Amino acid sequence: MTVLEGGKISGRQFMAVLIVLRIVPVTLVFSLISNINHVQDVWIAVIIGAVITIPFAVLVTKLSLRFPGKTIIEYSQILLGPVVGRLLGLVILWCFLCTSIDITRVLGEGYVIAIMPETPILAFMVMLAFMSSYAARSGLEVTCRLGEDVFYILVFVLLLTYVLPYNAMRFENLRPVLAWGVSNLVPPVISDLGFYSQFLMIGMLVPYLNRPEDATKYAIYAVLIGSGLMALAAVVLVAVFGPTANSWTLPLYSLSRMISLGEFFERIEVAVMAAWTLSTGIKLALFLWAASIAIAQLFNLRAFEHLVYPLGAVIVASGLFFFNSMVDLEDFLAKAGAVSSILVAGVTLTLLYAALGIRTLIRRRKGGSG
């Protein structure tokens, strides 16, 4: 069988794309802050999310390291047999597609809500999907190299939007800490974990690392940096907007509108939006690539490149038809979407580890009796 994907990526690129993967919906809709009643504790929810995610990321990575050169789609067929393994692969593929659909629609909505209300949303979605498909088609190596550059831009712009509205910040908004109990934190933690479930992508990336042994380290870094950036966003948003922070549709966009330095350095939100677009493009490219590879591996195809453009078209169309409105989309991201992706990630991991355990047990017994 010919090699589907011949590219190799470095550990740092791996980390960068994982962070972009987590930060992308946050730059537009920040579900954590939209789903909390008393916003001042949202940074604690981010930390709790990170604490739960680190073991998850480590488990996914360790599993992939046991099957060098094989993606999660391939080794689930080895572990669970061709039928169950393929079914699981299809569910993972469905998750990849769902995520692509969400983010394409979210970016389109972001543009229509914030910048160009009269423009049909299709224009933005098509442009994004075209851009990302073009990148995904060139393979993982190109996407990840771009991803690293975009990551630096993203972090730079994020830090800029965190620091520059300093004259509107009031840190007393962050108190009282935990006055509303832990139950206040449950919805944001669930939505955080929902997005972190997308770290199943690690299973697609590890086989292409040039030094796979570093994968665990970089996966943990990705969770830490991603959560750090989100915790900062949470703190800054609450400091600037106080209790009204959960009223915004696009919190970080509204934050960038608060920037006003000496009455000349202001109205930079369009530049900020450009950075969000780039990072969304990278995330979509990565998911399109992963979905195409998954399809190719599930159905034993010889190349994945031809799948990318059709998938892009499918994603744009589904993005238009899946959600009636922005409210519908936000509701999905906060509730059904989050819970279902946690379920998929949890079930996938449990099944695979159970199968691995049984396999090693059988092998040991055979070895012992033989």
Place this chain on the structure above:
Amino acid sequence: MRVRRYMSISVLLAIVPVVLSMTGCWSRKEIEDIGFVLSIGVDHAAEEGEIMITVHIAKPFAISTGVAGAVDEKPFWQVSSTGHTVFEAWRNLRQQSPRRPLLHHSRFIVFGEEFARGGIREAIDFFSREGEVRETNTVVVAKGVKASEVVWNEFELERMPAEGALGIMKIAVQELSTAVMVTLNDFLQILEVEGHEAVASRAELVRRPSFEDPRGELKRETISVSGRETGAAAFKGDKLVGWLDKTQTRGLQWVKGKVRGGIIVIEQLETEDKLASIEILRASSAVIPKIVDGRPFVLIKVGALGNLGETQEYFDPMESQEIWISMERRMAEMIKHEIQAALDIAKYEFNSDIFGFGAEIYRKYPKEWMKLKDRWDEEFRKLDVEIEVETSLRRSGLTRRSIQVVRKEED
């Protein structure tokens, strides 16, 4: 091969957002078709249940000054329109404006007194939901008049009403501390913060005496009605409850730690009715809530630095250290007096916690606050407040002692 592909994708990725942000497609707005709104006022319309908005729009062709052929006319236009909601009224404005009015550059959101007393809830949602309005707009209430009259107050030295009002307000905030500038973001936030009532800027009309210059004709008529932007408007919930004057506003700003400048006039010596001016340099404050036996109690600590700016009677600080110290003491008393003035009006007249004492209690004692919350109005009225002011006079300007008038006429 891969490198070239990488390059071409980078270029594509870079170009697409740039092209998108140039708004070349559907949402294009040409500068010739736009009217920039600089402030927007909200009032009740003459028709029952309708809202009237008044905007002041810049006239670009009349702005340029001193250039040959410049149009000698008002560089702005004020126009009103009505509707059942703010948004409808705003959209109805298009029936009168040949250019599409845009709110991106607006500076002020003004509410008429009558409208504000009835509650502004029904008007504010538009301003946070509409993407054209910036959260950095200043919220103003017009005292005694409709917002429509204040929106186009003219000022000398600035051709645009909004720029003039902004200039005056900024100076009053920075160098007098007798005005507040509350952004839309702050205002909306405080409506949601527990135990904190909002204030907004106060604007009113003043008649300027007209000077008949006997020496020649005036080239441009002096402005007969102008605006005054000092003081503050106090709210309770979303309803206007009253006005703070200059002293009370500075009292409020002392508590908030927002005093940035100003003059404090004190008696120079206890025995004589001569005065001295102290220039405020910096100030800081801390509001410390305490709960003693279930009863709330608030300690306000204010620190202020000042310079001696002027004395009416001969004064030499080198004569005795005590005079200097007693000046500091009298400065502290004046500050206390200003704070007390603000406290009294907020407690007994408005019964509105514009200082946010309740919010401080909520932040420090969230559990106790839950019990206090529902009867905070009475508790606030009864609240014991202790004011501690620490002042320090730093310098005495370019002179050390004052100029002494030697009595010569009695020889």
